């Protein structure tokens with residue numbers, strides 16, 4: 099079966115404007131060489147620390163930010179340079195669920211209008227009554243109370259607001275949803291409920307889902323495959339169980355372990371460990387393998403040559419010179 103989404107060698111640059119007398123302008127490459135597919139009905143988890151480029155990838159495939167290189171195909175069509183009306187129609191088929199349910203819903207609109215808005219904008223509700231019925235069915239589907247449509251977002255909890263965001267994304271019957279850290283802003287106690295809901299919807303509706311998270315634990319149950327990003331590149335991509343049971347890349351191993359970076363020579367590497375949350379400066383990325391300043395297995399070669407994302411068999415890809423045979 100051909101993939102719903104196919105991304106090849108994607109790169110995105112941002113312009114850095116600098117203060118100062120001559121206001122030099124500089125481009126920085128936030129992500130590069132990013133390639134992956136998502137099959138119909140498949141969930142791909144995309145995991146990496148803050149600043150690694152996850153949101154950039156998500157926004158680029160939804161055609162919300164310009165790409166500087168590479169190709170994006172959606173349902174067999176090259177959408178990399180789509181514009182105008184075809185792009186507008188495409189946007190209906192690819193929806194996003196955002197991280198922060200407190201800021202992503204318009205506080206002045208009733209929930210029913212928030213969910214109905216995409217239907218109205220795209221002219222898909224033939225009448226007010228049809229829109230009302232569609233909204234009621236969507237809200238019920240995501241587990242919201244029957245009277246939710248007439249209320250405002252502020253009267254709901256974070257978890258319920260995220261359910262509303264999901265209902266809104268589903269309104270257009272998309273074939274792909276990008277969920278950008280949809281549970282990161284929620285209380286730990288409600289995260290599992292929202293992830294389970296997304297998993298049920300993904301299965302029942304046969305959606306393709308790109309589920310972004312900064313934590314490997316969050317995506318474990320929902321993902322069929324998992325891609326790990328580091329400093330703007332995919333460093334490992336594999337079926338779910340292979341990532342958790344047989345991680346190859348030292349960064350993936352670090353994410354899976356309690357300590358930031360496991361090290362056989364703790365003393366030596368401790369000095370070099372970048373603390374969790376402190377992200378790589380993409381304007382001045384390390385040479386060679388971008389992970390080398392933090393890597394306990396780094397050798398001379400790692401400083402000079404960037405390892406390619408190589409096939410290690412059984413659909414397991416990793417970008418490392420030294421780890422795993």
Ligand SMILES: Nc1ncnc2c1ncn2[C@@H]1O[C@H](COP(=O)(O)OP(=O)(O)O)[C@@H](O)[C@H]1O
Pocket residue numbers: 112113114128146147148149150151152153154155380
């Ligand atoms: N609009 C922007 N202009 C300049 N740099 C940006 C912009 N958006 C993101 N970046 C930079 O691109 C890198 C990747 O960001 P992002 O995709 O948001 O990462 P993530 O979602 O993994 O936290 C970061 O270094 C970030 O600072």
Ligand code: SF4
Pocket residue numbers: 347348349387388389390391393394395396397400405417418419420421
């Ligand atoms: S290529 Fe070298 S620095 Fe990069 S992860 Fe592998 S061992 Fe570490």
Ligand SMILES: [Mg+2]
Pocket residue numbers: 152153154278
């Ligand atoms: Mg992000």
